[in-house]
Amino acid sequence: MRIALLLSACLFSLATQAAPLNVASLDRTTWPEQFTSPALFDVASRAEILMFAHALLTTETLDESTLKQRLGLKIINQAAIAELRRQLWKRLLENYNFAQQSCEQDASFCYLVENLEDLREQAGKFEVSDNSFYIGWAGPSRDFHERYLDELLRKAALFPQISSEVARFGEHERNGDELNDRMFLLTFDSGPTASGGPTDWLTDYLRKQKMNAIFFVLGNSLQTRVEKNPSTDVQALYQGQCVGIQGWQYRSHSHWVDWQSSITRSASLTQNLLPENYLPLFRPPYGQRRSDSQGFFQSQGLQVALWDIDSQDEPGLLKAQESANRVLTLMLLWRRGVILFHDSQDTAQAALLWLLHATAQSGLGWQDCRQAFR
Incomplete structure (x- = not known):
């Protein structure tokens, strides 16, 4: 029995590794500026943070059945997904606070965000207008962050039966x-x-x-x-x-x-x-x-x-x-x-x-x- 369970676990692990992945990548030429200063790095950072936060917020409205279908899984670990989302929001808020320290130099994508509630509100209504300097980036970035978020959610959904870098087992x-x-x-x-x-x-x-x-x-x-x-x-x-x-x-x-x-x-x-x-x-x-x-x-x-x-x-x-x-x-x-x-x-x-x-x-x-x- 022990050997059978072990072989089953190995086959499950290998099947997951071999599964075709729609790996996320974003053509950086869609972003209209070069990073010729720390402030311009922050502009792009704020934009990517808001786009990812928007994608993350959207997934919270999905019921379990829809999320399973989206991730291509029959069983998902809802507790691990919830913990991942909590960690992601914490990190996003920290990062946005760092990124907005240069808003006096360039106010692009700068919004009043003092806490997580503010960030969630801004993420919920975030969009790039058709006449924006950054419109060529918006669509490809949206697609990237949806695919990248799916990568993370899928790993969390399989954790800990299939471990990955998405979560830690301890302080070691x-x-x-x-x-x-x-x-x-x-x-x-x-x-x-x-x-x-x-x-x-x-x-x-x-x-x-x-x-x-x-x-x-x-x-x-x-x-x-x-x-x-x-x-x-x-x-x-x-x-x-x-x-x-x-x-x-x-x-x-x-x-x-x-x-x-x-x-x-x-x-x-x-x-x-x-x-x-x-x-x-x-x-x-x-x-x-x-x-x-x-x-x-x-x-x-x-x-x-x-x-x-x-x-x-x-x-x-x-x-x-x-x-x-x-x-x-x-x-x-x-x-x-x-x-x-x-x-x-x-x-x-x-x-x-x-x-x-x-x-x-x-x-x-x-x-x-x-x-x-x-």
Whole structure:
């Protein structure tokens, strides 16, 4: 019986992962201004916050049957959805308050919002007039936020049977909430690649920009790299960067019998090979981990490192420019957070180049990886 239940859970998990996704991305050329100042970043931020808040408010009028149909699910966790909505409104209010501090410099999308009731009221009546300077952005943004909200609601609806980054299981799990306004942390999953691959390009590029990131490595990929290259070359690869772990293989750690061994083997290899770079952080593939794993992680001195800005740069999802557009839109919406790319993909290279260029004058900052998740 136990084996049958386990297989059933695994099949359910895999089916959910394999389900076709209408991944949200917004063409940033629809926004008529460049981010040549922090104030102009705030204008766009206020606009995205209000558009997302409008979409969120609209879903609250849906009954359970309609919401199930919209999310393509037969069973949904209403309590988890309610908690997600509460967290989203809290974050939206905080972010709008930050974004309206520059209203004296540019009053676009500035409304009197002092509390959550005010924000909900403004979100309910938010619309962009046909003769507005921003009308070309309004429709595509509305579509983006409806699709993006569905992504979040679907994950909440499946939680905790299928865990994800949308909610935490305890204080041992971190997602960047503690970052300051306009601060973002770059993270990369699924590496390292073979010598000369995307991992090499990204680490070299970041060093040249005097930036760093957390690279969450797979134990088997790191072992393969060490077997084919001197350990000193691998240490040079990650010079100036931080390294966490993703387990031995890129697979769900929520129903894998050997999940603990996967983590401890990877941690031992990484810490021994890269003691100057290693951070005691575990990034769960697909965001999936066990709800009862807190004791294990604490016994290993590990924290679970989640994220809140997903680039969706994996094969078959978004192209490089689409991924970059998505990340920038979510940076405007959330105003701080942990960005997830994959250094196993060429997509991340072009997306990162464009993203840094687009935000160079926007007044945002990049979190030092050594100070993250503290």
